[in-house]
Amino acid sequence: xxxxxxxxxxxxxxxxxxxxxxxxxxxxxxxxxxxxxxxxxxxxxxxxxxxxxxxxxxxxxxxxxxxxxxxxxxxxxxxxxxxxxxxxxxxxxxxxxxxxxxxxxxxxxxxxxxxxxxxxxxxxxxxxxxxxxxxxxxxxxxxxxxxxxxxxxxxxxxxxxxxxxxxxxxxxxxxxxxxxxxxxxxxxxxxxxxxxxxxxxxxxxxxxxxxxxxxxxxxxxxxxxxxxxxxxxxxxxxxxxxxxxxxxxxxxxxxxxxxxxxxxxxxxxxxxx
Ligand code: DGL
Numbered sequence: 001x002x003x004x005x006x007x008x009x010x011x012x013x014x015x016x017x018x019x020x021x022x023x024x025x026x027x028x029x030x031x032x033x034x035x036x037x038x039x040x041x042x043x044x045x046x047x048x049x050x051x052x053x054x055x056x057x058x059x060x061x062x063x064x065x066x067x068x069x070x071x072x073x074x075x076x077x078x079x080x081x082x083x084x085x086x087x088x089x090x091x092x093x094x095x096x097x098x099x100x101x102x103x104x105x106x107x108x109x110x111x112x113x114x115x116x117x118x119x120x121x122x123x124x125x126x127x128x129x130x131x132x133x134x135x136x137x138x139x140x141x142x143x144x145x146x147x148x149x150x151x152x153x154x155x156x157x158x159x160x161x162x163x164x165x166x167x168x169x170x171x172x173x174x175x176x177x178x179x180x181x182x183x184x185x186x187x188x189x190x191x192x193x194x195x196x197x198x199x200x201x202x203x204x205x206x207x208x209x210x211x212x213x214x215x216x217x218x219x220x221x222x223x224x225x226x227x228x229x230x231x232x233x234x235x236x237x238x239x240x241x242x243x244x245x246x247x248x249x250x251x252x253x254x255x256x257x258x259x260x261x262x263x264x265x266x267x268x269x270x271x272x273x
């Protein structure tokens with residue numbers, strides 16, 4: 001494959017819903033000339049309460065669909081999908097693949113001062129142990145305390161980041177991390193950066209929050225640079241947004257979370273490959 005032809009192709013990115021738009025936002029900021037195809041699996045949201053095998057199946061179906069769009073890189077902008085499908089995806093596709101786990105973990109290891117890191121994620125991400133395995137592989141002496149926050153995704157999908165209810169939920173979820181004295185918290189769900197205000201409010205400003213979205217965007221930048229895959233064009237990137245149902249990824253929510261680059265959503269129900 002000729003490198004420049006590959007470099008001109010779009011990035012493919014996906015999540016169960018609007019959460020991955022936090023990764024898209026960070027990627028667009030760092031790489032404004034890259035084209036992007038974003039897939040939100042709103043028909044099957046949320047992934048968090050599902051079995052690992054089911055999330056893996058969904059993730060591979062979406063990556064198959066993105067490969068048909070001839071993407072040059074797959075960005076798994078979802079912790080649940082990264083936790084369950086990354087290994088298989090690496091064997092199955094011959095394009096660069098970037099997940100959210102290692103970039104987020106590396107950023108947390110760089111940030112912690114007291115070697116106590118907290119992690120907030122969905123049930124499937126926490127249950128999979130993916131971050132613990134990634135941490136073990138670094139052979140670093142750091143304690144990782146994980147808490148599943150099943151209700152956080154609903155709040156984000158509703159656009160609720162400030163209600164008394166979301167603050168109360170955050171107080172409950174964060175209490176064990178406060179008790180452990182963590183100084184760094186990984187937001188291990190791409191929806192959660194949208195709740196950074198409430199999480200910071202409850203944890204206190206001395207605790208560093210690590211957005212897997214930003215860490216992942218930096219990894220995308222590094223990978224495109226190192227593999228000489230940056231789009232050679234100087235025109236602004238083109239961004240396409242596809243959702244698997246009309247539910248859940250409205251233009252209003254998309255614009256609120258991604259910004260003006262969020263244009264109309266193509267709906268692609270899941271009966272096609
Ligand atoms: N945003 C996704 C993640 O990073 C999944 C949220 C969900 O669908 O439960 O894990």
